[in-house]
Amino acid sequence: MNIIIRLTAAALLAATALSQPAFAQSGPIKIGVVTPLSGTYTPIGQQVRWGLELAAKEINAAGGISGRQVNLLFEDEEANPSVAVQKAEKLLQVEKVDFLTGTVNSGSTLAVAQLAERNAKLAATTVSFADSITTDKCSPNMFRVNARAEQQSVALAAWLAKEKPKAKVFYLGPDYEMGRSTVAAFKSSAEKGGAQSGGEVFAPLDSKDYTQYFGQIRASRPQVVYTSVAGNDTVRLLTQLQDFGLLSGLTVVGASGTVTSQNITAIGAAAEGFATGVGYSPQIDSPENKTFVAAFRAANKTDPDLYGADSYGLLFAYKAAVEKAGSTETDKVREALRGLSWQTPQGTKTIRAGDHQAMQPMYVVRVTKGKFDIIDNVSSESAIGPDACTRF
């Protein structure tokens, strides 16, 4: 009896396995989303999910990709590279997904790129900033549709050079990989634009009190402070600067994750005038963006941020590539994605063939009366920087 059951089961398994290749080209297209659904980065994962779900709904309602429906499969990566690899492996091996996306932590994106190479599948990030993903650690199987750290600093530095020419800039970053690389990137962009350095300090992550660095800041008499602290650290840094009367006459600029919808209320008046370079803002004044913001708001009761918008845009890039390639096969889709131009809420984006980095116009936004306003923009060509990927 037991043997019969086992044989039947084996036969059934073999049958499903055999029928799969034929089935895969006609059934729904499966897209695996490995994104943080718990932990510190939950709000980012939430935007990724909302953006992808809205795009999938719209694509499916309009007949899908080459007539095939899009199916999103979510896994929680907990913003942890080792978890991301496990979950991505599961999606590739068990669920046989055609495409992977969703990673937030830059380490997760780099790890998933290697995994995608081993499995001969393609992946894309819509969030990770680290320049290395499309420069020295680029992968033929990884694409990035969002703006990387250098694009953000180029835009901000270009605006700063106009607003405060030859300014003396003081740099304050959190003391870990992200903080040091953002400060270095912005410093090099700003100094190309004529800025001078007034000194730099790297404070431990989760610092309680930034006042112990105020002596150095005051003594160097900067016109501009650049910071890439985030979350609660920004609340403390900016309100303490305000309490100590340091904000008057000072322009504070920073990385795009420094002041967000999550901490802007707590920062209050101390956030006024804060400027940063971003690849997306819900304020972009175009019909496409207005339609997107309205649809996003109707579905999720909140505005999209850059993560939501870039994730939304990604599915349309994949759709365009698959339809151009006439297949979901890795090599054909890769060729189709290289050099692809497609429409997104923030305008036309183009994937540079040499490093798989999307080129896009960049914006400088500044906090006015507690809300971000667009005050400047930089063309995609001037923001992109040289192609530093040598692997392909």
Add this chain to the structure above:
Amino acid sequence: MSPIDYLQFVLAPQVVNGLALGVAVVLVALGLTIIFGMLDVINMSHGEFYAIGAYAALALGAAGIGFWFLLVLVPVLMIPLGMAAERLLIRPVFDTKDRHVTTLLVTFGLGLIVEDVLKVIFGANTQRPPTPIPGASEFFGIILPNYRLFLILVGAAIVLGVAFVVYKTRLGAMVRAAAFDRNMAASLGVPVSLVYAGTFAFGVGLAGLAGVLLAPIYSVFPTMGRDFILLAFTVVIVGGMGSIWGAVVAGLLLTQVQALASLVISPVWTDPIVFGTMVAFLVFRPQGLFGRLGHA
């Protein structure tokens, strides 16, 4: 940079800012050292009681209650909470063989629960009450926010008040007696059980008061309890477990070390210096600077 510039803009503000931070640390450590000194309980949830105080100030402040009244109201509201925690969580495990381990684990668990409860009620985003005393004053070119100045003065007043109660009043004598020899104190008519619950609640009330005072400077979020707790424990160990003066001296000293060290070396290395001091004390002078309260 000229030496005058260095003195005026760097060194002097650093010392004064370090002092304000030191007062904040002493305020948090005060309740901790009293609970440890008197009850022999390592209260790992002290940071979360500090967070409860801050959230209470935020919520009641939003309901229209003034800051000055909150300074009294919040600690008073914290007392029944502390009493309940002592009765329900500390008391049942107090007489077990491994009192230190069990109370440490129980209060650690309580802290984790409180943190999540605060997140469920108030959300994960950072909030901040308005600064009760805005503006800044200038002394010889050193700019200090008025509220920090107020914090230094109030902190000194609170420490003196607590020290007066513990060392100079009959109530304080009863508490110290109960801490020194519980059976002897009981046989002399000290209501030991009530004294224990009251002392724990007093420590919790002090944590709440620290929460009200520090919320405008350090902002309010569910995991804020973790902020000061390591430094506060260090202060308690270096100062002498349970010693009020020890906590004051160690708190001010260690924050000055931190503030001045960050001028010469990367700020990240100031934490190892502070915790290294703690380890050195544990190895070479485990009783701390001043020795243990009631056991001197």
